[in-house]
Amino acid sequence: MHHSTPFHVPVRTIMTPGPVEVDPRVRQAMSNSILGQFDPSFTSLMNETMKLLRLVLQTTNHWTFPIDGTSRAGIEAMLCSVIEEGDIVLVPSFGRFGGLLTEIAERCGADVQVMTCEWGDVFDPDDVINEMKRVKPKVVAIVHGDTSTGRIQPLKEIGYACREMDVLLLVDAVATVGGTEVNTDEWMIDGLITGTQKCLSVPAGMAPLTYNERIEDILLQRKSIEKGLATKEQLLSSNFERRIRSNYFDLSQLQDYWSPARLNHHTEATSMLYGLYEGLRLILEEGLEARFKRHRVNERALVAGIEAMGLELFGHSENKLPTVTCVTIPDGVNGDSVRKMLLDDFGIEIASSFGPLHGKIWRIGTMGYSCQQRNILLTLGALEAVLTRHDVKVNVGEGVQAALDVYQQKERISKANDG
Amino acid sequence: MHHSTPFHVPVRTIMTPGPVEVDPRVRQAMSNSILGQFDPSFTSLMNETMKLLRLVLQTTNHWTFPIDGTSRAGIEAMLCSVIEEGDIVLVPSFGRFGGLLTEIAERCGADVQVMTCEWGDVFDPDDVINEMKRVKPKVVAIVHGDTSTGRIQPLKEIGYACREMDVLLLVDAVATVGGTEVNTDEWMIDGLITGTQKCLSVPAGMAPLTYNERIEDILLQRKSIEKGLATKEQLLSSNFERRIRSNYFDLSQLQDYWSPARLNHHTEATSMLYGLYEGLRLILEEGLEARFKRHRVNERALVAGIEAMGLELFGHSENKLPTVTCVTIPDGVNGDSVRKMLLDDFGIEIASSFGPLHGKIWRIGTMGYSCQQRNILLTLGALEAVLTRHDVKVNVGEGVQAALDVYQQKERISKANDG
Structure with a gap:
């Protein structure tokens, strides 16, 4: 028999930009026993979580669910599902996490146009809008709050301009959702990603996101059914040329899993979902x-x-x-x-x-x-x-x-x- | 104030191929309070987890750590970090999860050569070896136990042949590790992936994997430092041409996070790691x-x-x-x-x-x-x-x-x- 050491968690006051402390109610929720992924008790919890997430993200978007991975998993899911080889993506970068958006967009094969400013500044929305006019991007990807410099970028004017110019606005709101105003719909954000381990105050490991029909349209054009699940007809009708480069982050498949079809993709992270649901309840109870x-x-x-x-x-x-x-x-x-x-x-x-x-x-x-x-x-x-x-x-x-x-x-x- | 329903977890006996029930000790471990990702108490837990994982995966590979995502996140991390555009990948597929390997390898840009058999059969190792001689793959990717058909594929002979022919063997052992013999080193498996929610008996949400120096060599050739963390010199010396297509699944960056350098990548999933560690301890206590x-x-x-x-x-x-x-x-x-x-x-x-x-x-x-x-x-x-x-x-x-x-x-x- 092998003797390993039981681990001991010392008492900590965590005053970092995440992971942060978690309400005992969340930790207790996570210690519940397991439910099967297709158990109606579990699928109804998935549905209820979508409802609460919509309230916290201030959106009426139907597609509002977590990615099973840490915050950057959500960012990559959004970017790689939307961006195709050669797409022009404008990244106004004012800190480390603008750098992360840049490198993820590059890895998706985008033609990435980066605007930078000193670390410690943010952008005048007019400068971003002027740059949009110049480079004519398909997507603007931008961070809302960059924890590396402690700065917050105003988004509303950029959101309005994007909609007017038919540009998609994707926002990394990992550091802000649940801690300060983030109004997805009013600011006309097309796709928004957050993470659990910051102001949502749930352990790291999930990345809730939301997107509207402008993004869903793209997903449906790029959709394919997974091999081993697909019928021959479905395989023949799939658009493999524009297929999303990742299976795990393929939002077109993930939204089927989060729909009444419950088409199997991954196995939803049971205990993390318990924690997320309880964390969202705490947020809405507080208001x-x-x-x-x-x-x-x-x-x-x-x-x-x-x-x-x-x-x-x-x-x-x-x-x-x-x-x-x-x-x-x-x-x-x-x-x-x-x-x-x-x-x-x-x-x-x-x-x-x-x-x-x-x-x-x-x-x-x-x-x-x-x-x-x-x-x-x-x-x-x-x-x-x-x-x-x-x-x-x-x-x-x-x-x-x-x-x-x-x-x-x-x-x-x-x-x-x-x- | 918003009134949502507290969720209720009914008592279940779960006799599916996952997610399965979890020992109460694992659930209790997960309810511990949070530690910061660079807190020495947490980084030592990361190191200890690597040690226990090596014992369970029967390997001396240094790089043995979990991906923060469900099983297929681990599979995709392994495949997309190893496979480059145009690489020949042989997938002997005997069920749904062979289909999954196929589609992930395709999405990585591989030239995928699929061998199939009836659902319910497995392959005679000699047939696989003959096909290897014919298609001359860089990689053989194969499932060890496919839950869709309830079949197990003998791997040892294939492993020996791969090493002899200088082919990399990547194995999806999600359904077998912790429940039946999986001998990574003795079978000469180069990269192996498993998941938490099956025989490891930990909630879904992590995918432990291991790989040897043959794979590390490829990773180091494809390595780049993340923008926003890299110095100018590092950016200039990065090999962007062969860069791994995913940031989240980039094993060359992940192994820096799991090394003493602790170069920040994602924020490790705190509570899931508590659960994994306790689950591994239970396995080794049982033997x-x-x-x-x-x-x-x-x-x-x-x-x-x-x-x-x-x-x-x-x-x-x-x-x-x-x-x-x-x-x-x-x-x-x-x-x-x-x-x-x-x-x-x-x-x-x-x-x-x-x-x-x-x-x-x-x-x-x-x-x-x-x-x-x-x-x-x-x-x-x-x-x-x-x-x-x-x-x-x-x-x-x-x-x-x-x-x-x-x-x-x-x-x-x-x-x-x-x-």
């Missing part, structure tokens, strides 16, 4: 507006605390992503040493960064279940102590007090409103 | 030999019961997959009506079938935690009762008795061996 407000208040408290401590934020406040706060690492400080001490001594995790910002900023997430007063206050207090141990001069005691001021002011406003 | 024996005994009891009842098995016993038993639906009986009554009245699920066998056979799985004496006996009793209600003449009472005979004989042998 989208209340949830966005909670995210704003906690962000404001965190920012007030960081600034009162004497630290500097990275980037401009007008395009700041409300769910991620980027803090400039003070000169001469080893950012990773600070993060390590926070984790080892306080059990609190914050994130480093990528590419040109690596070693220059810390990133603190305020997402989902992790986004709560207790976590903000404990993080500010711990960060102050750790910085002091790293010989950084901070305004001792002021960070936590400034955050408390924000929370108490909010309470006073709430009381005044009640009165 | 591979003991586990395979348990699967054989329960299969024998099921088969004895089915035959004693007067039903017929589909296919030949010499190539029968030990983890799936296919039963011919008696003439004039509506197979789906029988399955529905089994589920509705007894809470027991068995499976229908696909393609040419649809409506002709039922498929009963004996996999993982579902593969236990209690389940076999309850299923036989319930099936008899349901068939009687469907006016099928069965040998009343004999199915359960025949299965009990098998179990008691096994006990007598065990006692005799002890004495």
Whole structure:
């Protein structure tokens, strides 16, 4: 008999841009026993999940379901199902995840036209619209909130322009859905992808997405039935020339699995779906507006605390992503040493960064279940102590007090409103 | 506030070829709180999981880790990372999942050469070897156990021939790993994929795989660093011409994430990894030999019961997959009506079938935690009762008795061996 070590999960306060903490109700839901994929109890859960997802994604799109994979699995499913060899795809890229859209679109065989700006900026929608006029893309693929720089890109004007110019707009909203306003239909987004492990506050491993009939039209043109399931007639009538390059990410086959036909594709990830459903219920019980407000208040408290401590934020406040706060690492400080001490001594995790910002900023997430007063206050207090141990001069005691001021002011406003 | 319905998971005995029931220890493990993906507690769990997976897959391959997606995600990751446009791929296909290998290889741009046989047969290894000599493939992709027909393909001779002829052997062992002998290294399999939701008895959503240095060599030739993470020098030195078509399934990038470099790719599926680790521990605590024996005994009891009842098995016993038993639906009986009554009245699920066998056979799985004496006996009793209600003449009472005979004989042998 083999003796392996039982694993032990230490207590953590996770203040990164994901994965984040998860409500105990979600974890309990995931510990339920298994149901067969065609068991009516399970297929009705699939249908109910689609309904709740539509509410959270603010869409009436019929096709609204999760991909069984992490966020980028959803992004790749959307891109590779829509993009064909030689299609012109415009990617306005303002951070690492614009780079990811670029490379996925390239791998799909697209003619990718990239617009870039400094990491820390976003685009003026008019600049994007002008570039659309110039390159005449079939698709604009863009990130809504890029966690690598902590920036949020306004999408509404771009969405309207895309519809007017008959361009498809595909949006990576992994960092924003469930934490700040994302209005799929009103902003005229054709295809939108999110992930579970950020503001939806469900463990990593699923990527909910939604798309409208403009995209479904393309899927139906590219559709084929899987070999081994297809009849001879179906194989003969399939359009193999335009076939989607991936089987796993073939949305035309996936939507059959998520339809009453239940045409077998993969085996739906049972326990993850339990978790997603419960996570969506929690979001809707809280209410989208209340949830966005909670995210704003906690962000404001965190920012007030960081600034009162004497630290500097990275980037401009007008395009700041409300769910991620980027803090400039003070000169001469080893950012990773600070993060390590926070984790080892306080059990609190914050994130480093990528590419040109690596070693220059810390990133603190305020997402989902992790986004709560207790976590903000404990993080500010711990960060102050750790910085002091790293010989950084901070305004001792002021960070936590400034955050408390924000929370108490909010309470006073709430009381005044009640009165 | 939105009021959605809390979901309710009814008690089920799942006797399908997956997803199957899961040991409560696995479900409890999955309900643990979240850890950050770069938290040392989590990265050490990733490393430990690789170690246990090597033992279960009977390999010394360093690269042995799960893909975050269901089984076919692992198959696609292996195929699309190895196969390049125009490569000759030989697929000896004896069921639906050979069809799946065919279509994935086609979508990778391969020149796919398919060998087929009747659904219900497997290949004589010599026939495969002769076809290899004729078509001179770069890759042979083959299923080990095809659940659609309940057949198992001998692989050892094919493995030896592939190595001799310098052909890569890629094997879909989704239906066999953890339930019957799969000896990756001894059979000279270059790349092997399995899934969690069958004999590993972990919820659907992960696809463990392993590959050797012959495959790693190809990956390194095709490797590129992700845009947004790469330095300018890395981008310039990347080989984009041979770049793998998928980002999510790019094994050259995934192996960096599963290495000490921990180069960020996706966010590893936290709770699923907890479940996989605990599931692997359970397998190794039981011991591979003991586990395979348990699967054989329960299969024998099921088969004895089915035959004693007067039903017929589909296919030949010499190539029968030990983890799936296919039963011919008696003439004039509506197979789906029988399955529905089994589920509705007894809470027991068995499976229908696909393609040419649809409506002709039922498929009963004996996999993982579902593969236990209690389940076999309850299923036989319930099936008899349901068939009687469907006016099928069965040998009343004999199915359960025949299965009990098998179990008691096994006990007598065990006692005799002890004495």
